[in-house]
Amino acid sequence: MSDDDDFMQDSDAEYDFEYEDDDEPEGGDVDVENKYYNAKQMKADNPQEAIDEFLGVPSLEDTKGDWGFKGLKQAIKLEFALARYEDAVKHYKELLTYVKSAVTRNYSEKSINNMLDYIEKTASDRTAYQCMEEFFSLTLDTFQATNNERLALKTNVKLAKLYLDKKEYQQLSKKVQEIHKACLRDDGTTDPGKGTYSLEAYALEIQMYAEQKNNKRLKAIYQKALGVRSAVPHPKVQGVIRECGGKMHMSEENWKDAQSDFFESFKNYDEAGSMQRIQVLKYLVLTTMLMKSTINPFDSQETKPYRNNPRISAMTDLVDAYQRDDIHRYESILRDNQDLLDDPFIAENIDEVSRNMRSKAVLKLIAPYSRFTLQFVAKHIKVSVGEVQEILGVLIVDRKLKAQIDQSNGTVEIAAENSERLQRLREWTSAVDSLATTILNDGDGFKMADSQVGPTSSSYDALGGPMEQMVSRGQKRVGGGGRGRGNFLSKGFGPI
Incomplete structure (x- = not known):
């Protein structure tokens, strides 16, 4: 480790x-x-x-x-x-x-x-x-x-x-038990003077279970290690325990506790002068992106000196691109820094970050459209059509998008009620209508003559042309009791 x-x-x-x-x-x-x-x-x-x-x-x-x-x-x-x-x-x-x-x-x-x-x-x-x-x-x-x-x-x-x-785990288990036994008093209680040795044994045991991906045992030993109060260990031992704890929390998708453990691990490694601090700092950055946090991990006093460290620069650029929703910059950094994926832990978890990044990019791209092709999205996001379909499928299942995918011709149609912008516009129209009624119709200032309002709007799609949609057709009487009020958005597929 x-x-x-x-x-x-x-x-x-x-x-x-x-x-x-x-x-x-x-x-x-x-x-x-x-x-x-x-x-x-x-x-x-x-x-x-x-x-x-x-x-x-x-x-x-x-x-x-x-x-x-x-x-x-x-x-x-x-x-x-x-x-x-x-x-x-x-x-x-x-x-x-x-x-x-x-x-x-x-x-x-x-x-x-x-x-x-x-x-x-x-x-x-x-x-x-x-x-x-x-x-x-x-x-x-x-x-x-x-x-x-x-x-x-x-x-x-x-x-x-x-x-x-x-990796002789059986021998290690026997030896660890021997150490723990030697750290007990005759009455079976822990000898406070040997707490440091016991904590070092826990650190080795935690690493063993982390390598074996035995999270159940890892969690139990991790809690025992945190409960040792009589030890004054080398900070590197604490760094190891916290690093493994962070990885354990990551496997449970508990991003908040993972971030906390990685930060503590970094501080301990830094105090010990261990180069493992650089790798753990990368894990901290990774966790920040998985949390979808807008706080830059290099803003803290402890991490700030490493912001421009060449060994961490790729992760610094990555989190910057992520927080700016710059999908093209993000993908470019990953392509140009394949050595980041040499660490199995980063390689295992970066896919989740990339999926989040691409999902945000897809939602941002399709926002103005009511219909589009999978090829259109793939071209702009620079991923395969199959991956676009997978991303859209996940968004639909997670109810972040209401749409239908037509696999036969590779098109997607967004349900009209799915559009948040349309919904907000409807609410805004209703509020304006109510305000107009109150001020102009029921007030004492003045009353306007009847006027006809018949707006139309064109909604554009990604299939190549305008879709003429009648947004609203009807008479709107501003004064005179509000007779004949129409709905600005009685129908329509795209943004106004």
Whole structure:
């Protein structure tokens, strides 16, 4: 779900930082120290020889100590980077023997955690993932044996994330349950001091159900995650939970809650410095269009700095075209930015936005006409005749349009009573008629002589010519009690 390498950070800190090994107190004789620093000088230019030099450091110590631990650690990192995975595992087993007595608890915990972070960031293929899984398992066994619950929980979270990356959902479910169990007190209540680990487990579980499209379970876990109050997690964890929540709401067509979750997710990713903020911002824009909102999502203080970001410009232009009902600009942006559809979530939901956009364009185009052809609409909207027919069919079913489609000759006839403009004009005519009666007939000012009003009107269609329709024919007596009042729109198919 993420394009950053640091998904799960140190659970007890808002952010993690790398620690320099050389900040630790130095001890031992000069030969050991010189060998270690000589190996460090060789790392960049000759990593293979540097590995041999690092591995020679432990043998120079009479008893296991800091220099041997540091030498092994440097060698393992180089071996992993050079894909010498078997050697890396072998020497990692040796390194773990140092944590019981050779180095302090805090130093070993910090060093091992940083080692696992490094491996997690460096792994890029199936073999590396297998090696990483073995590292995690060895670490877990070691720190469970030494009752180091804190590092054991951290390692379990890392292992669960690895199962998620490998899509090994059965293993992930077992590991998540193990984490939740470890976060309980003896009486079965949640340990407030372990709320962060529990929330991270929920985040992984939520991602699993999102990938499986199991909305029922996703919703249940999502609600549990929102109920955790004792955690102070890395903001990226919150970003993940909110992002998955937004996608869940989108699948339920709950646009309002989806928009809220995507906005919260964006803010958390932004705080964490995660590049996933860009993708979630695209989701936020998408939701704004699905809501048919007239509020620009880039008007807020948090999103405004990204308005002109080149990675988001296509979505910015898209929402602008959508809110201006510019169908041709909208379609042009989609054609020129096919990479937008590389994201399955956007590809899955943009069709609904496009249908809304085309439906509005069709209603706007046909407003002046009482009859038109499917080909006429297809030409102006620049979509296929079949799609025009589908759009009109949906509008008719949704009662947004009252019309009949003649598939045999590809024409559409609008029912006269369907026209909102006609209805408004009728109401306006009636109001004017009533006002005229009140002021001119019943008032004391003056009375006009009888006059005849016989307007006719031509309504145009999209079939190629005027349809002469008699709108009203009759006598209208403005004065004299209003005898012979006529209806301005007794019949007619098109706008006056």
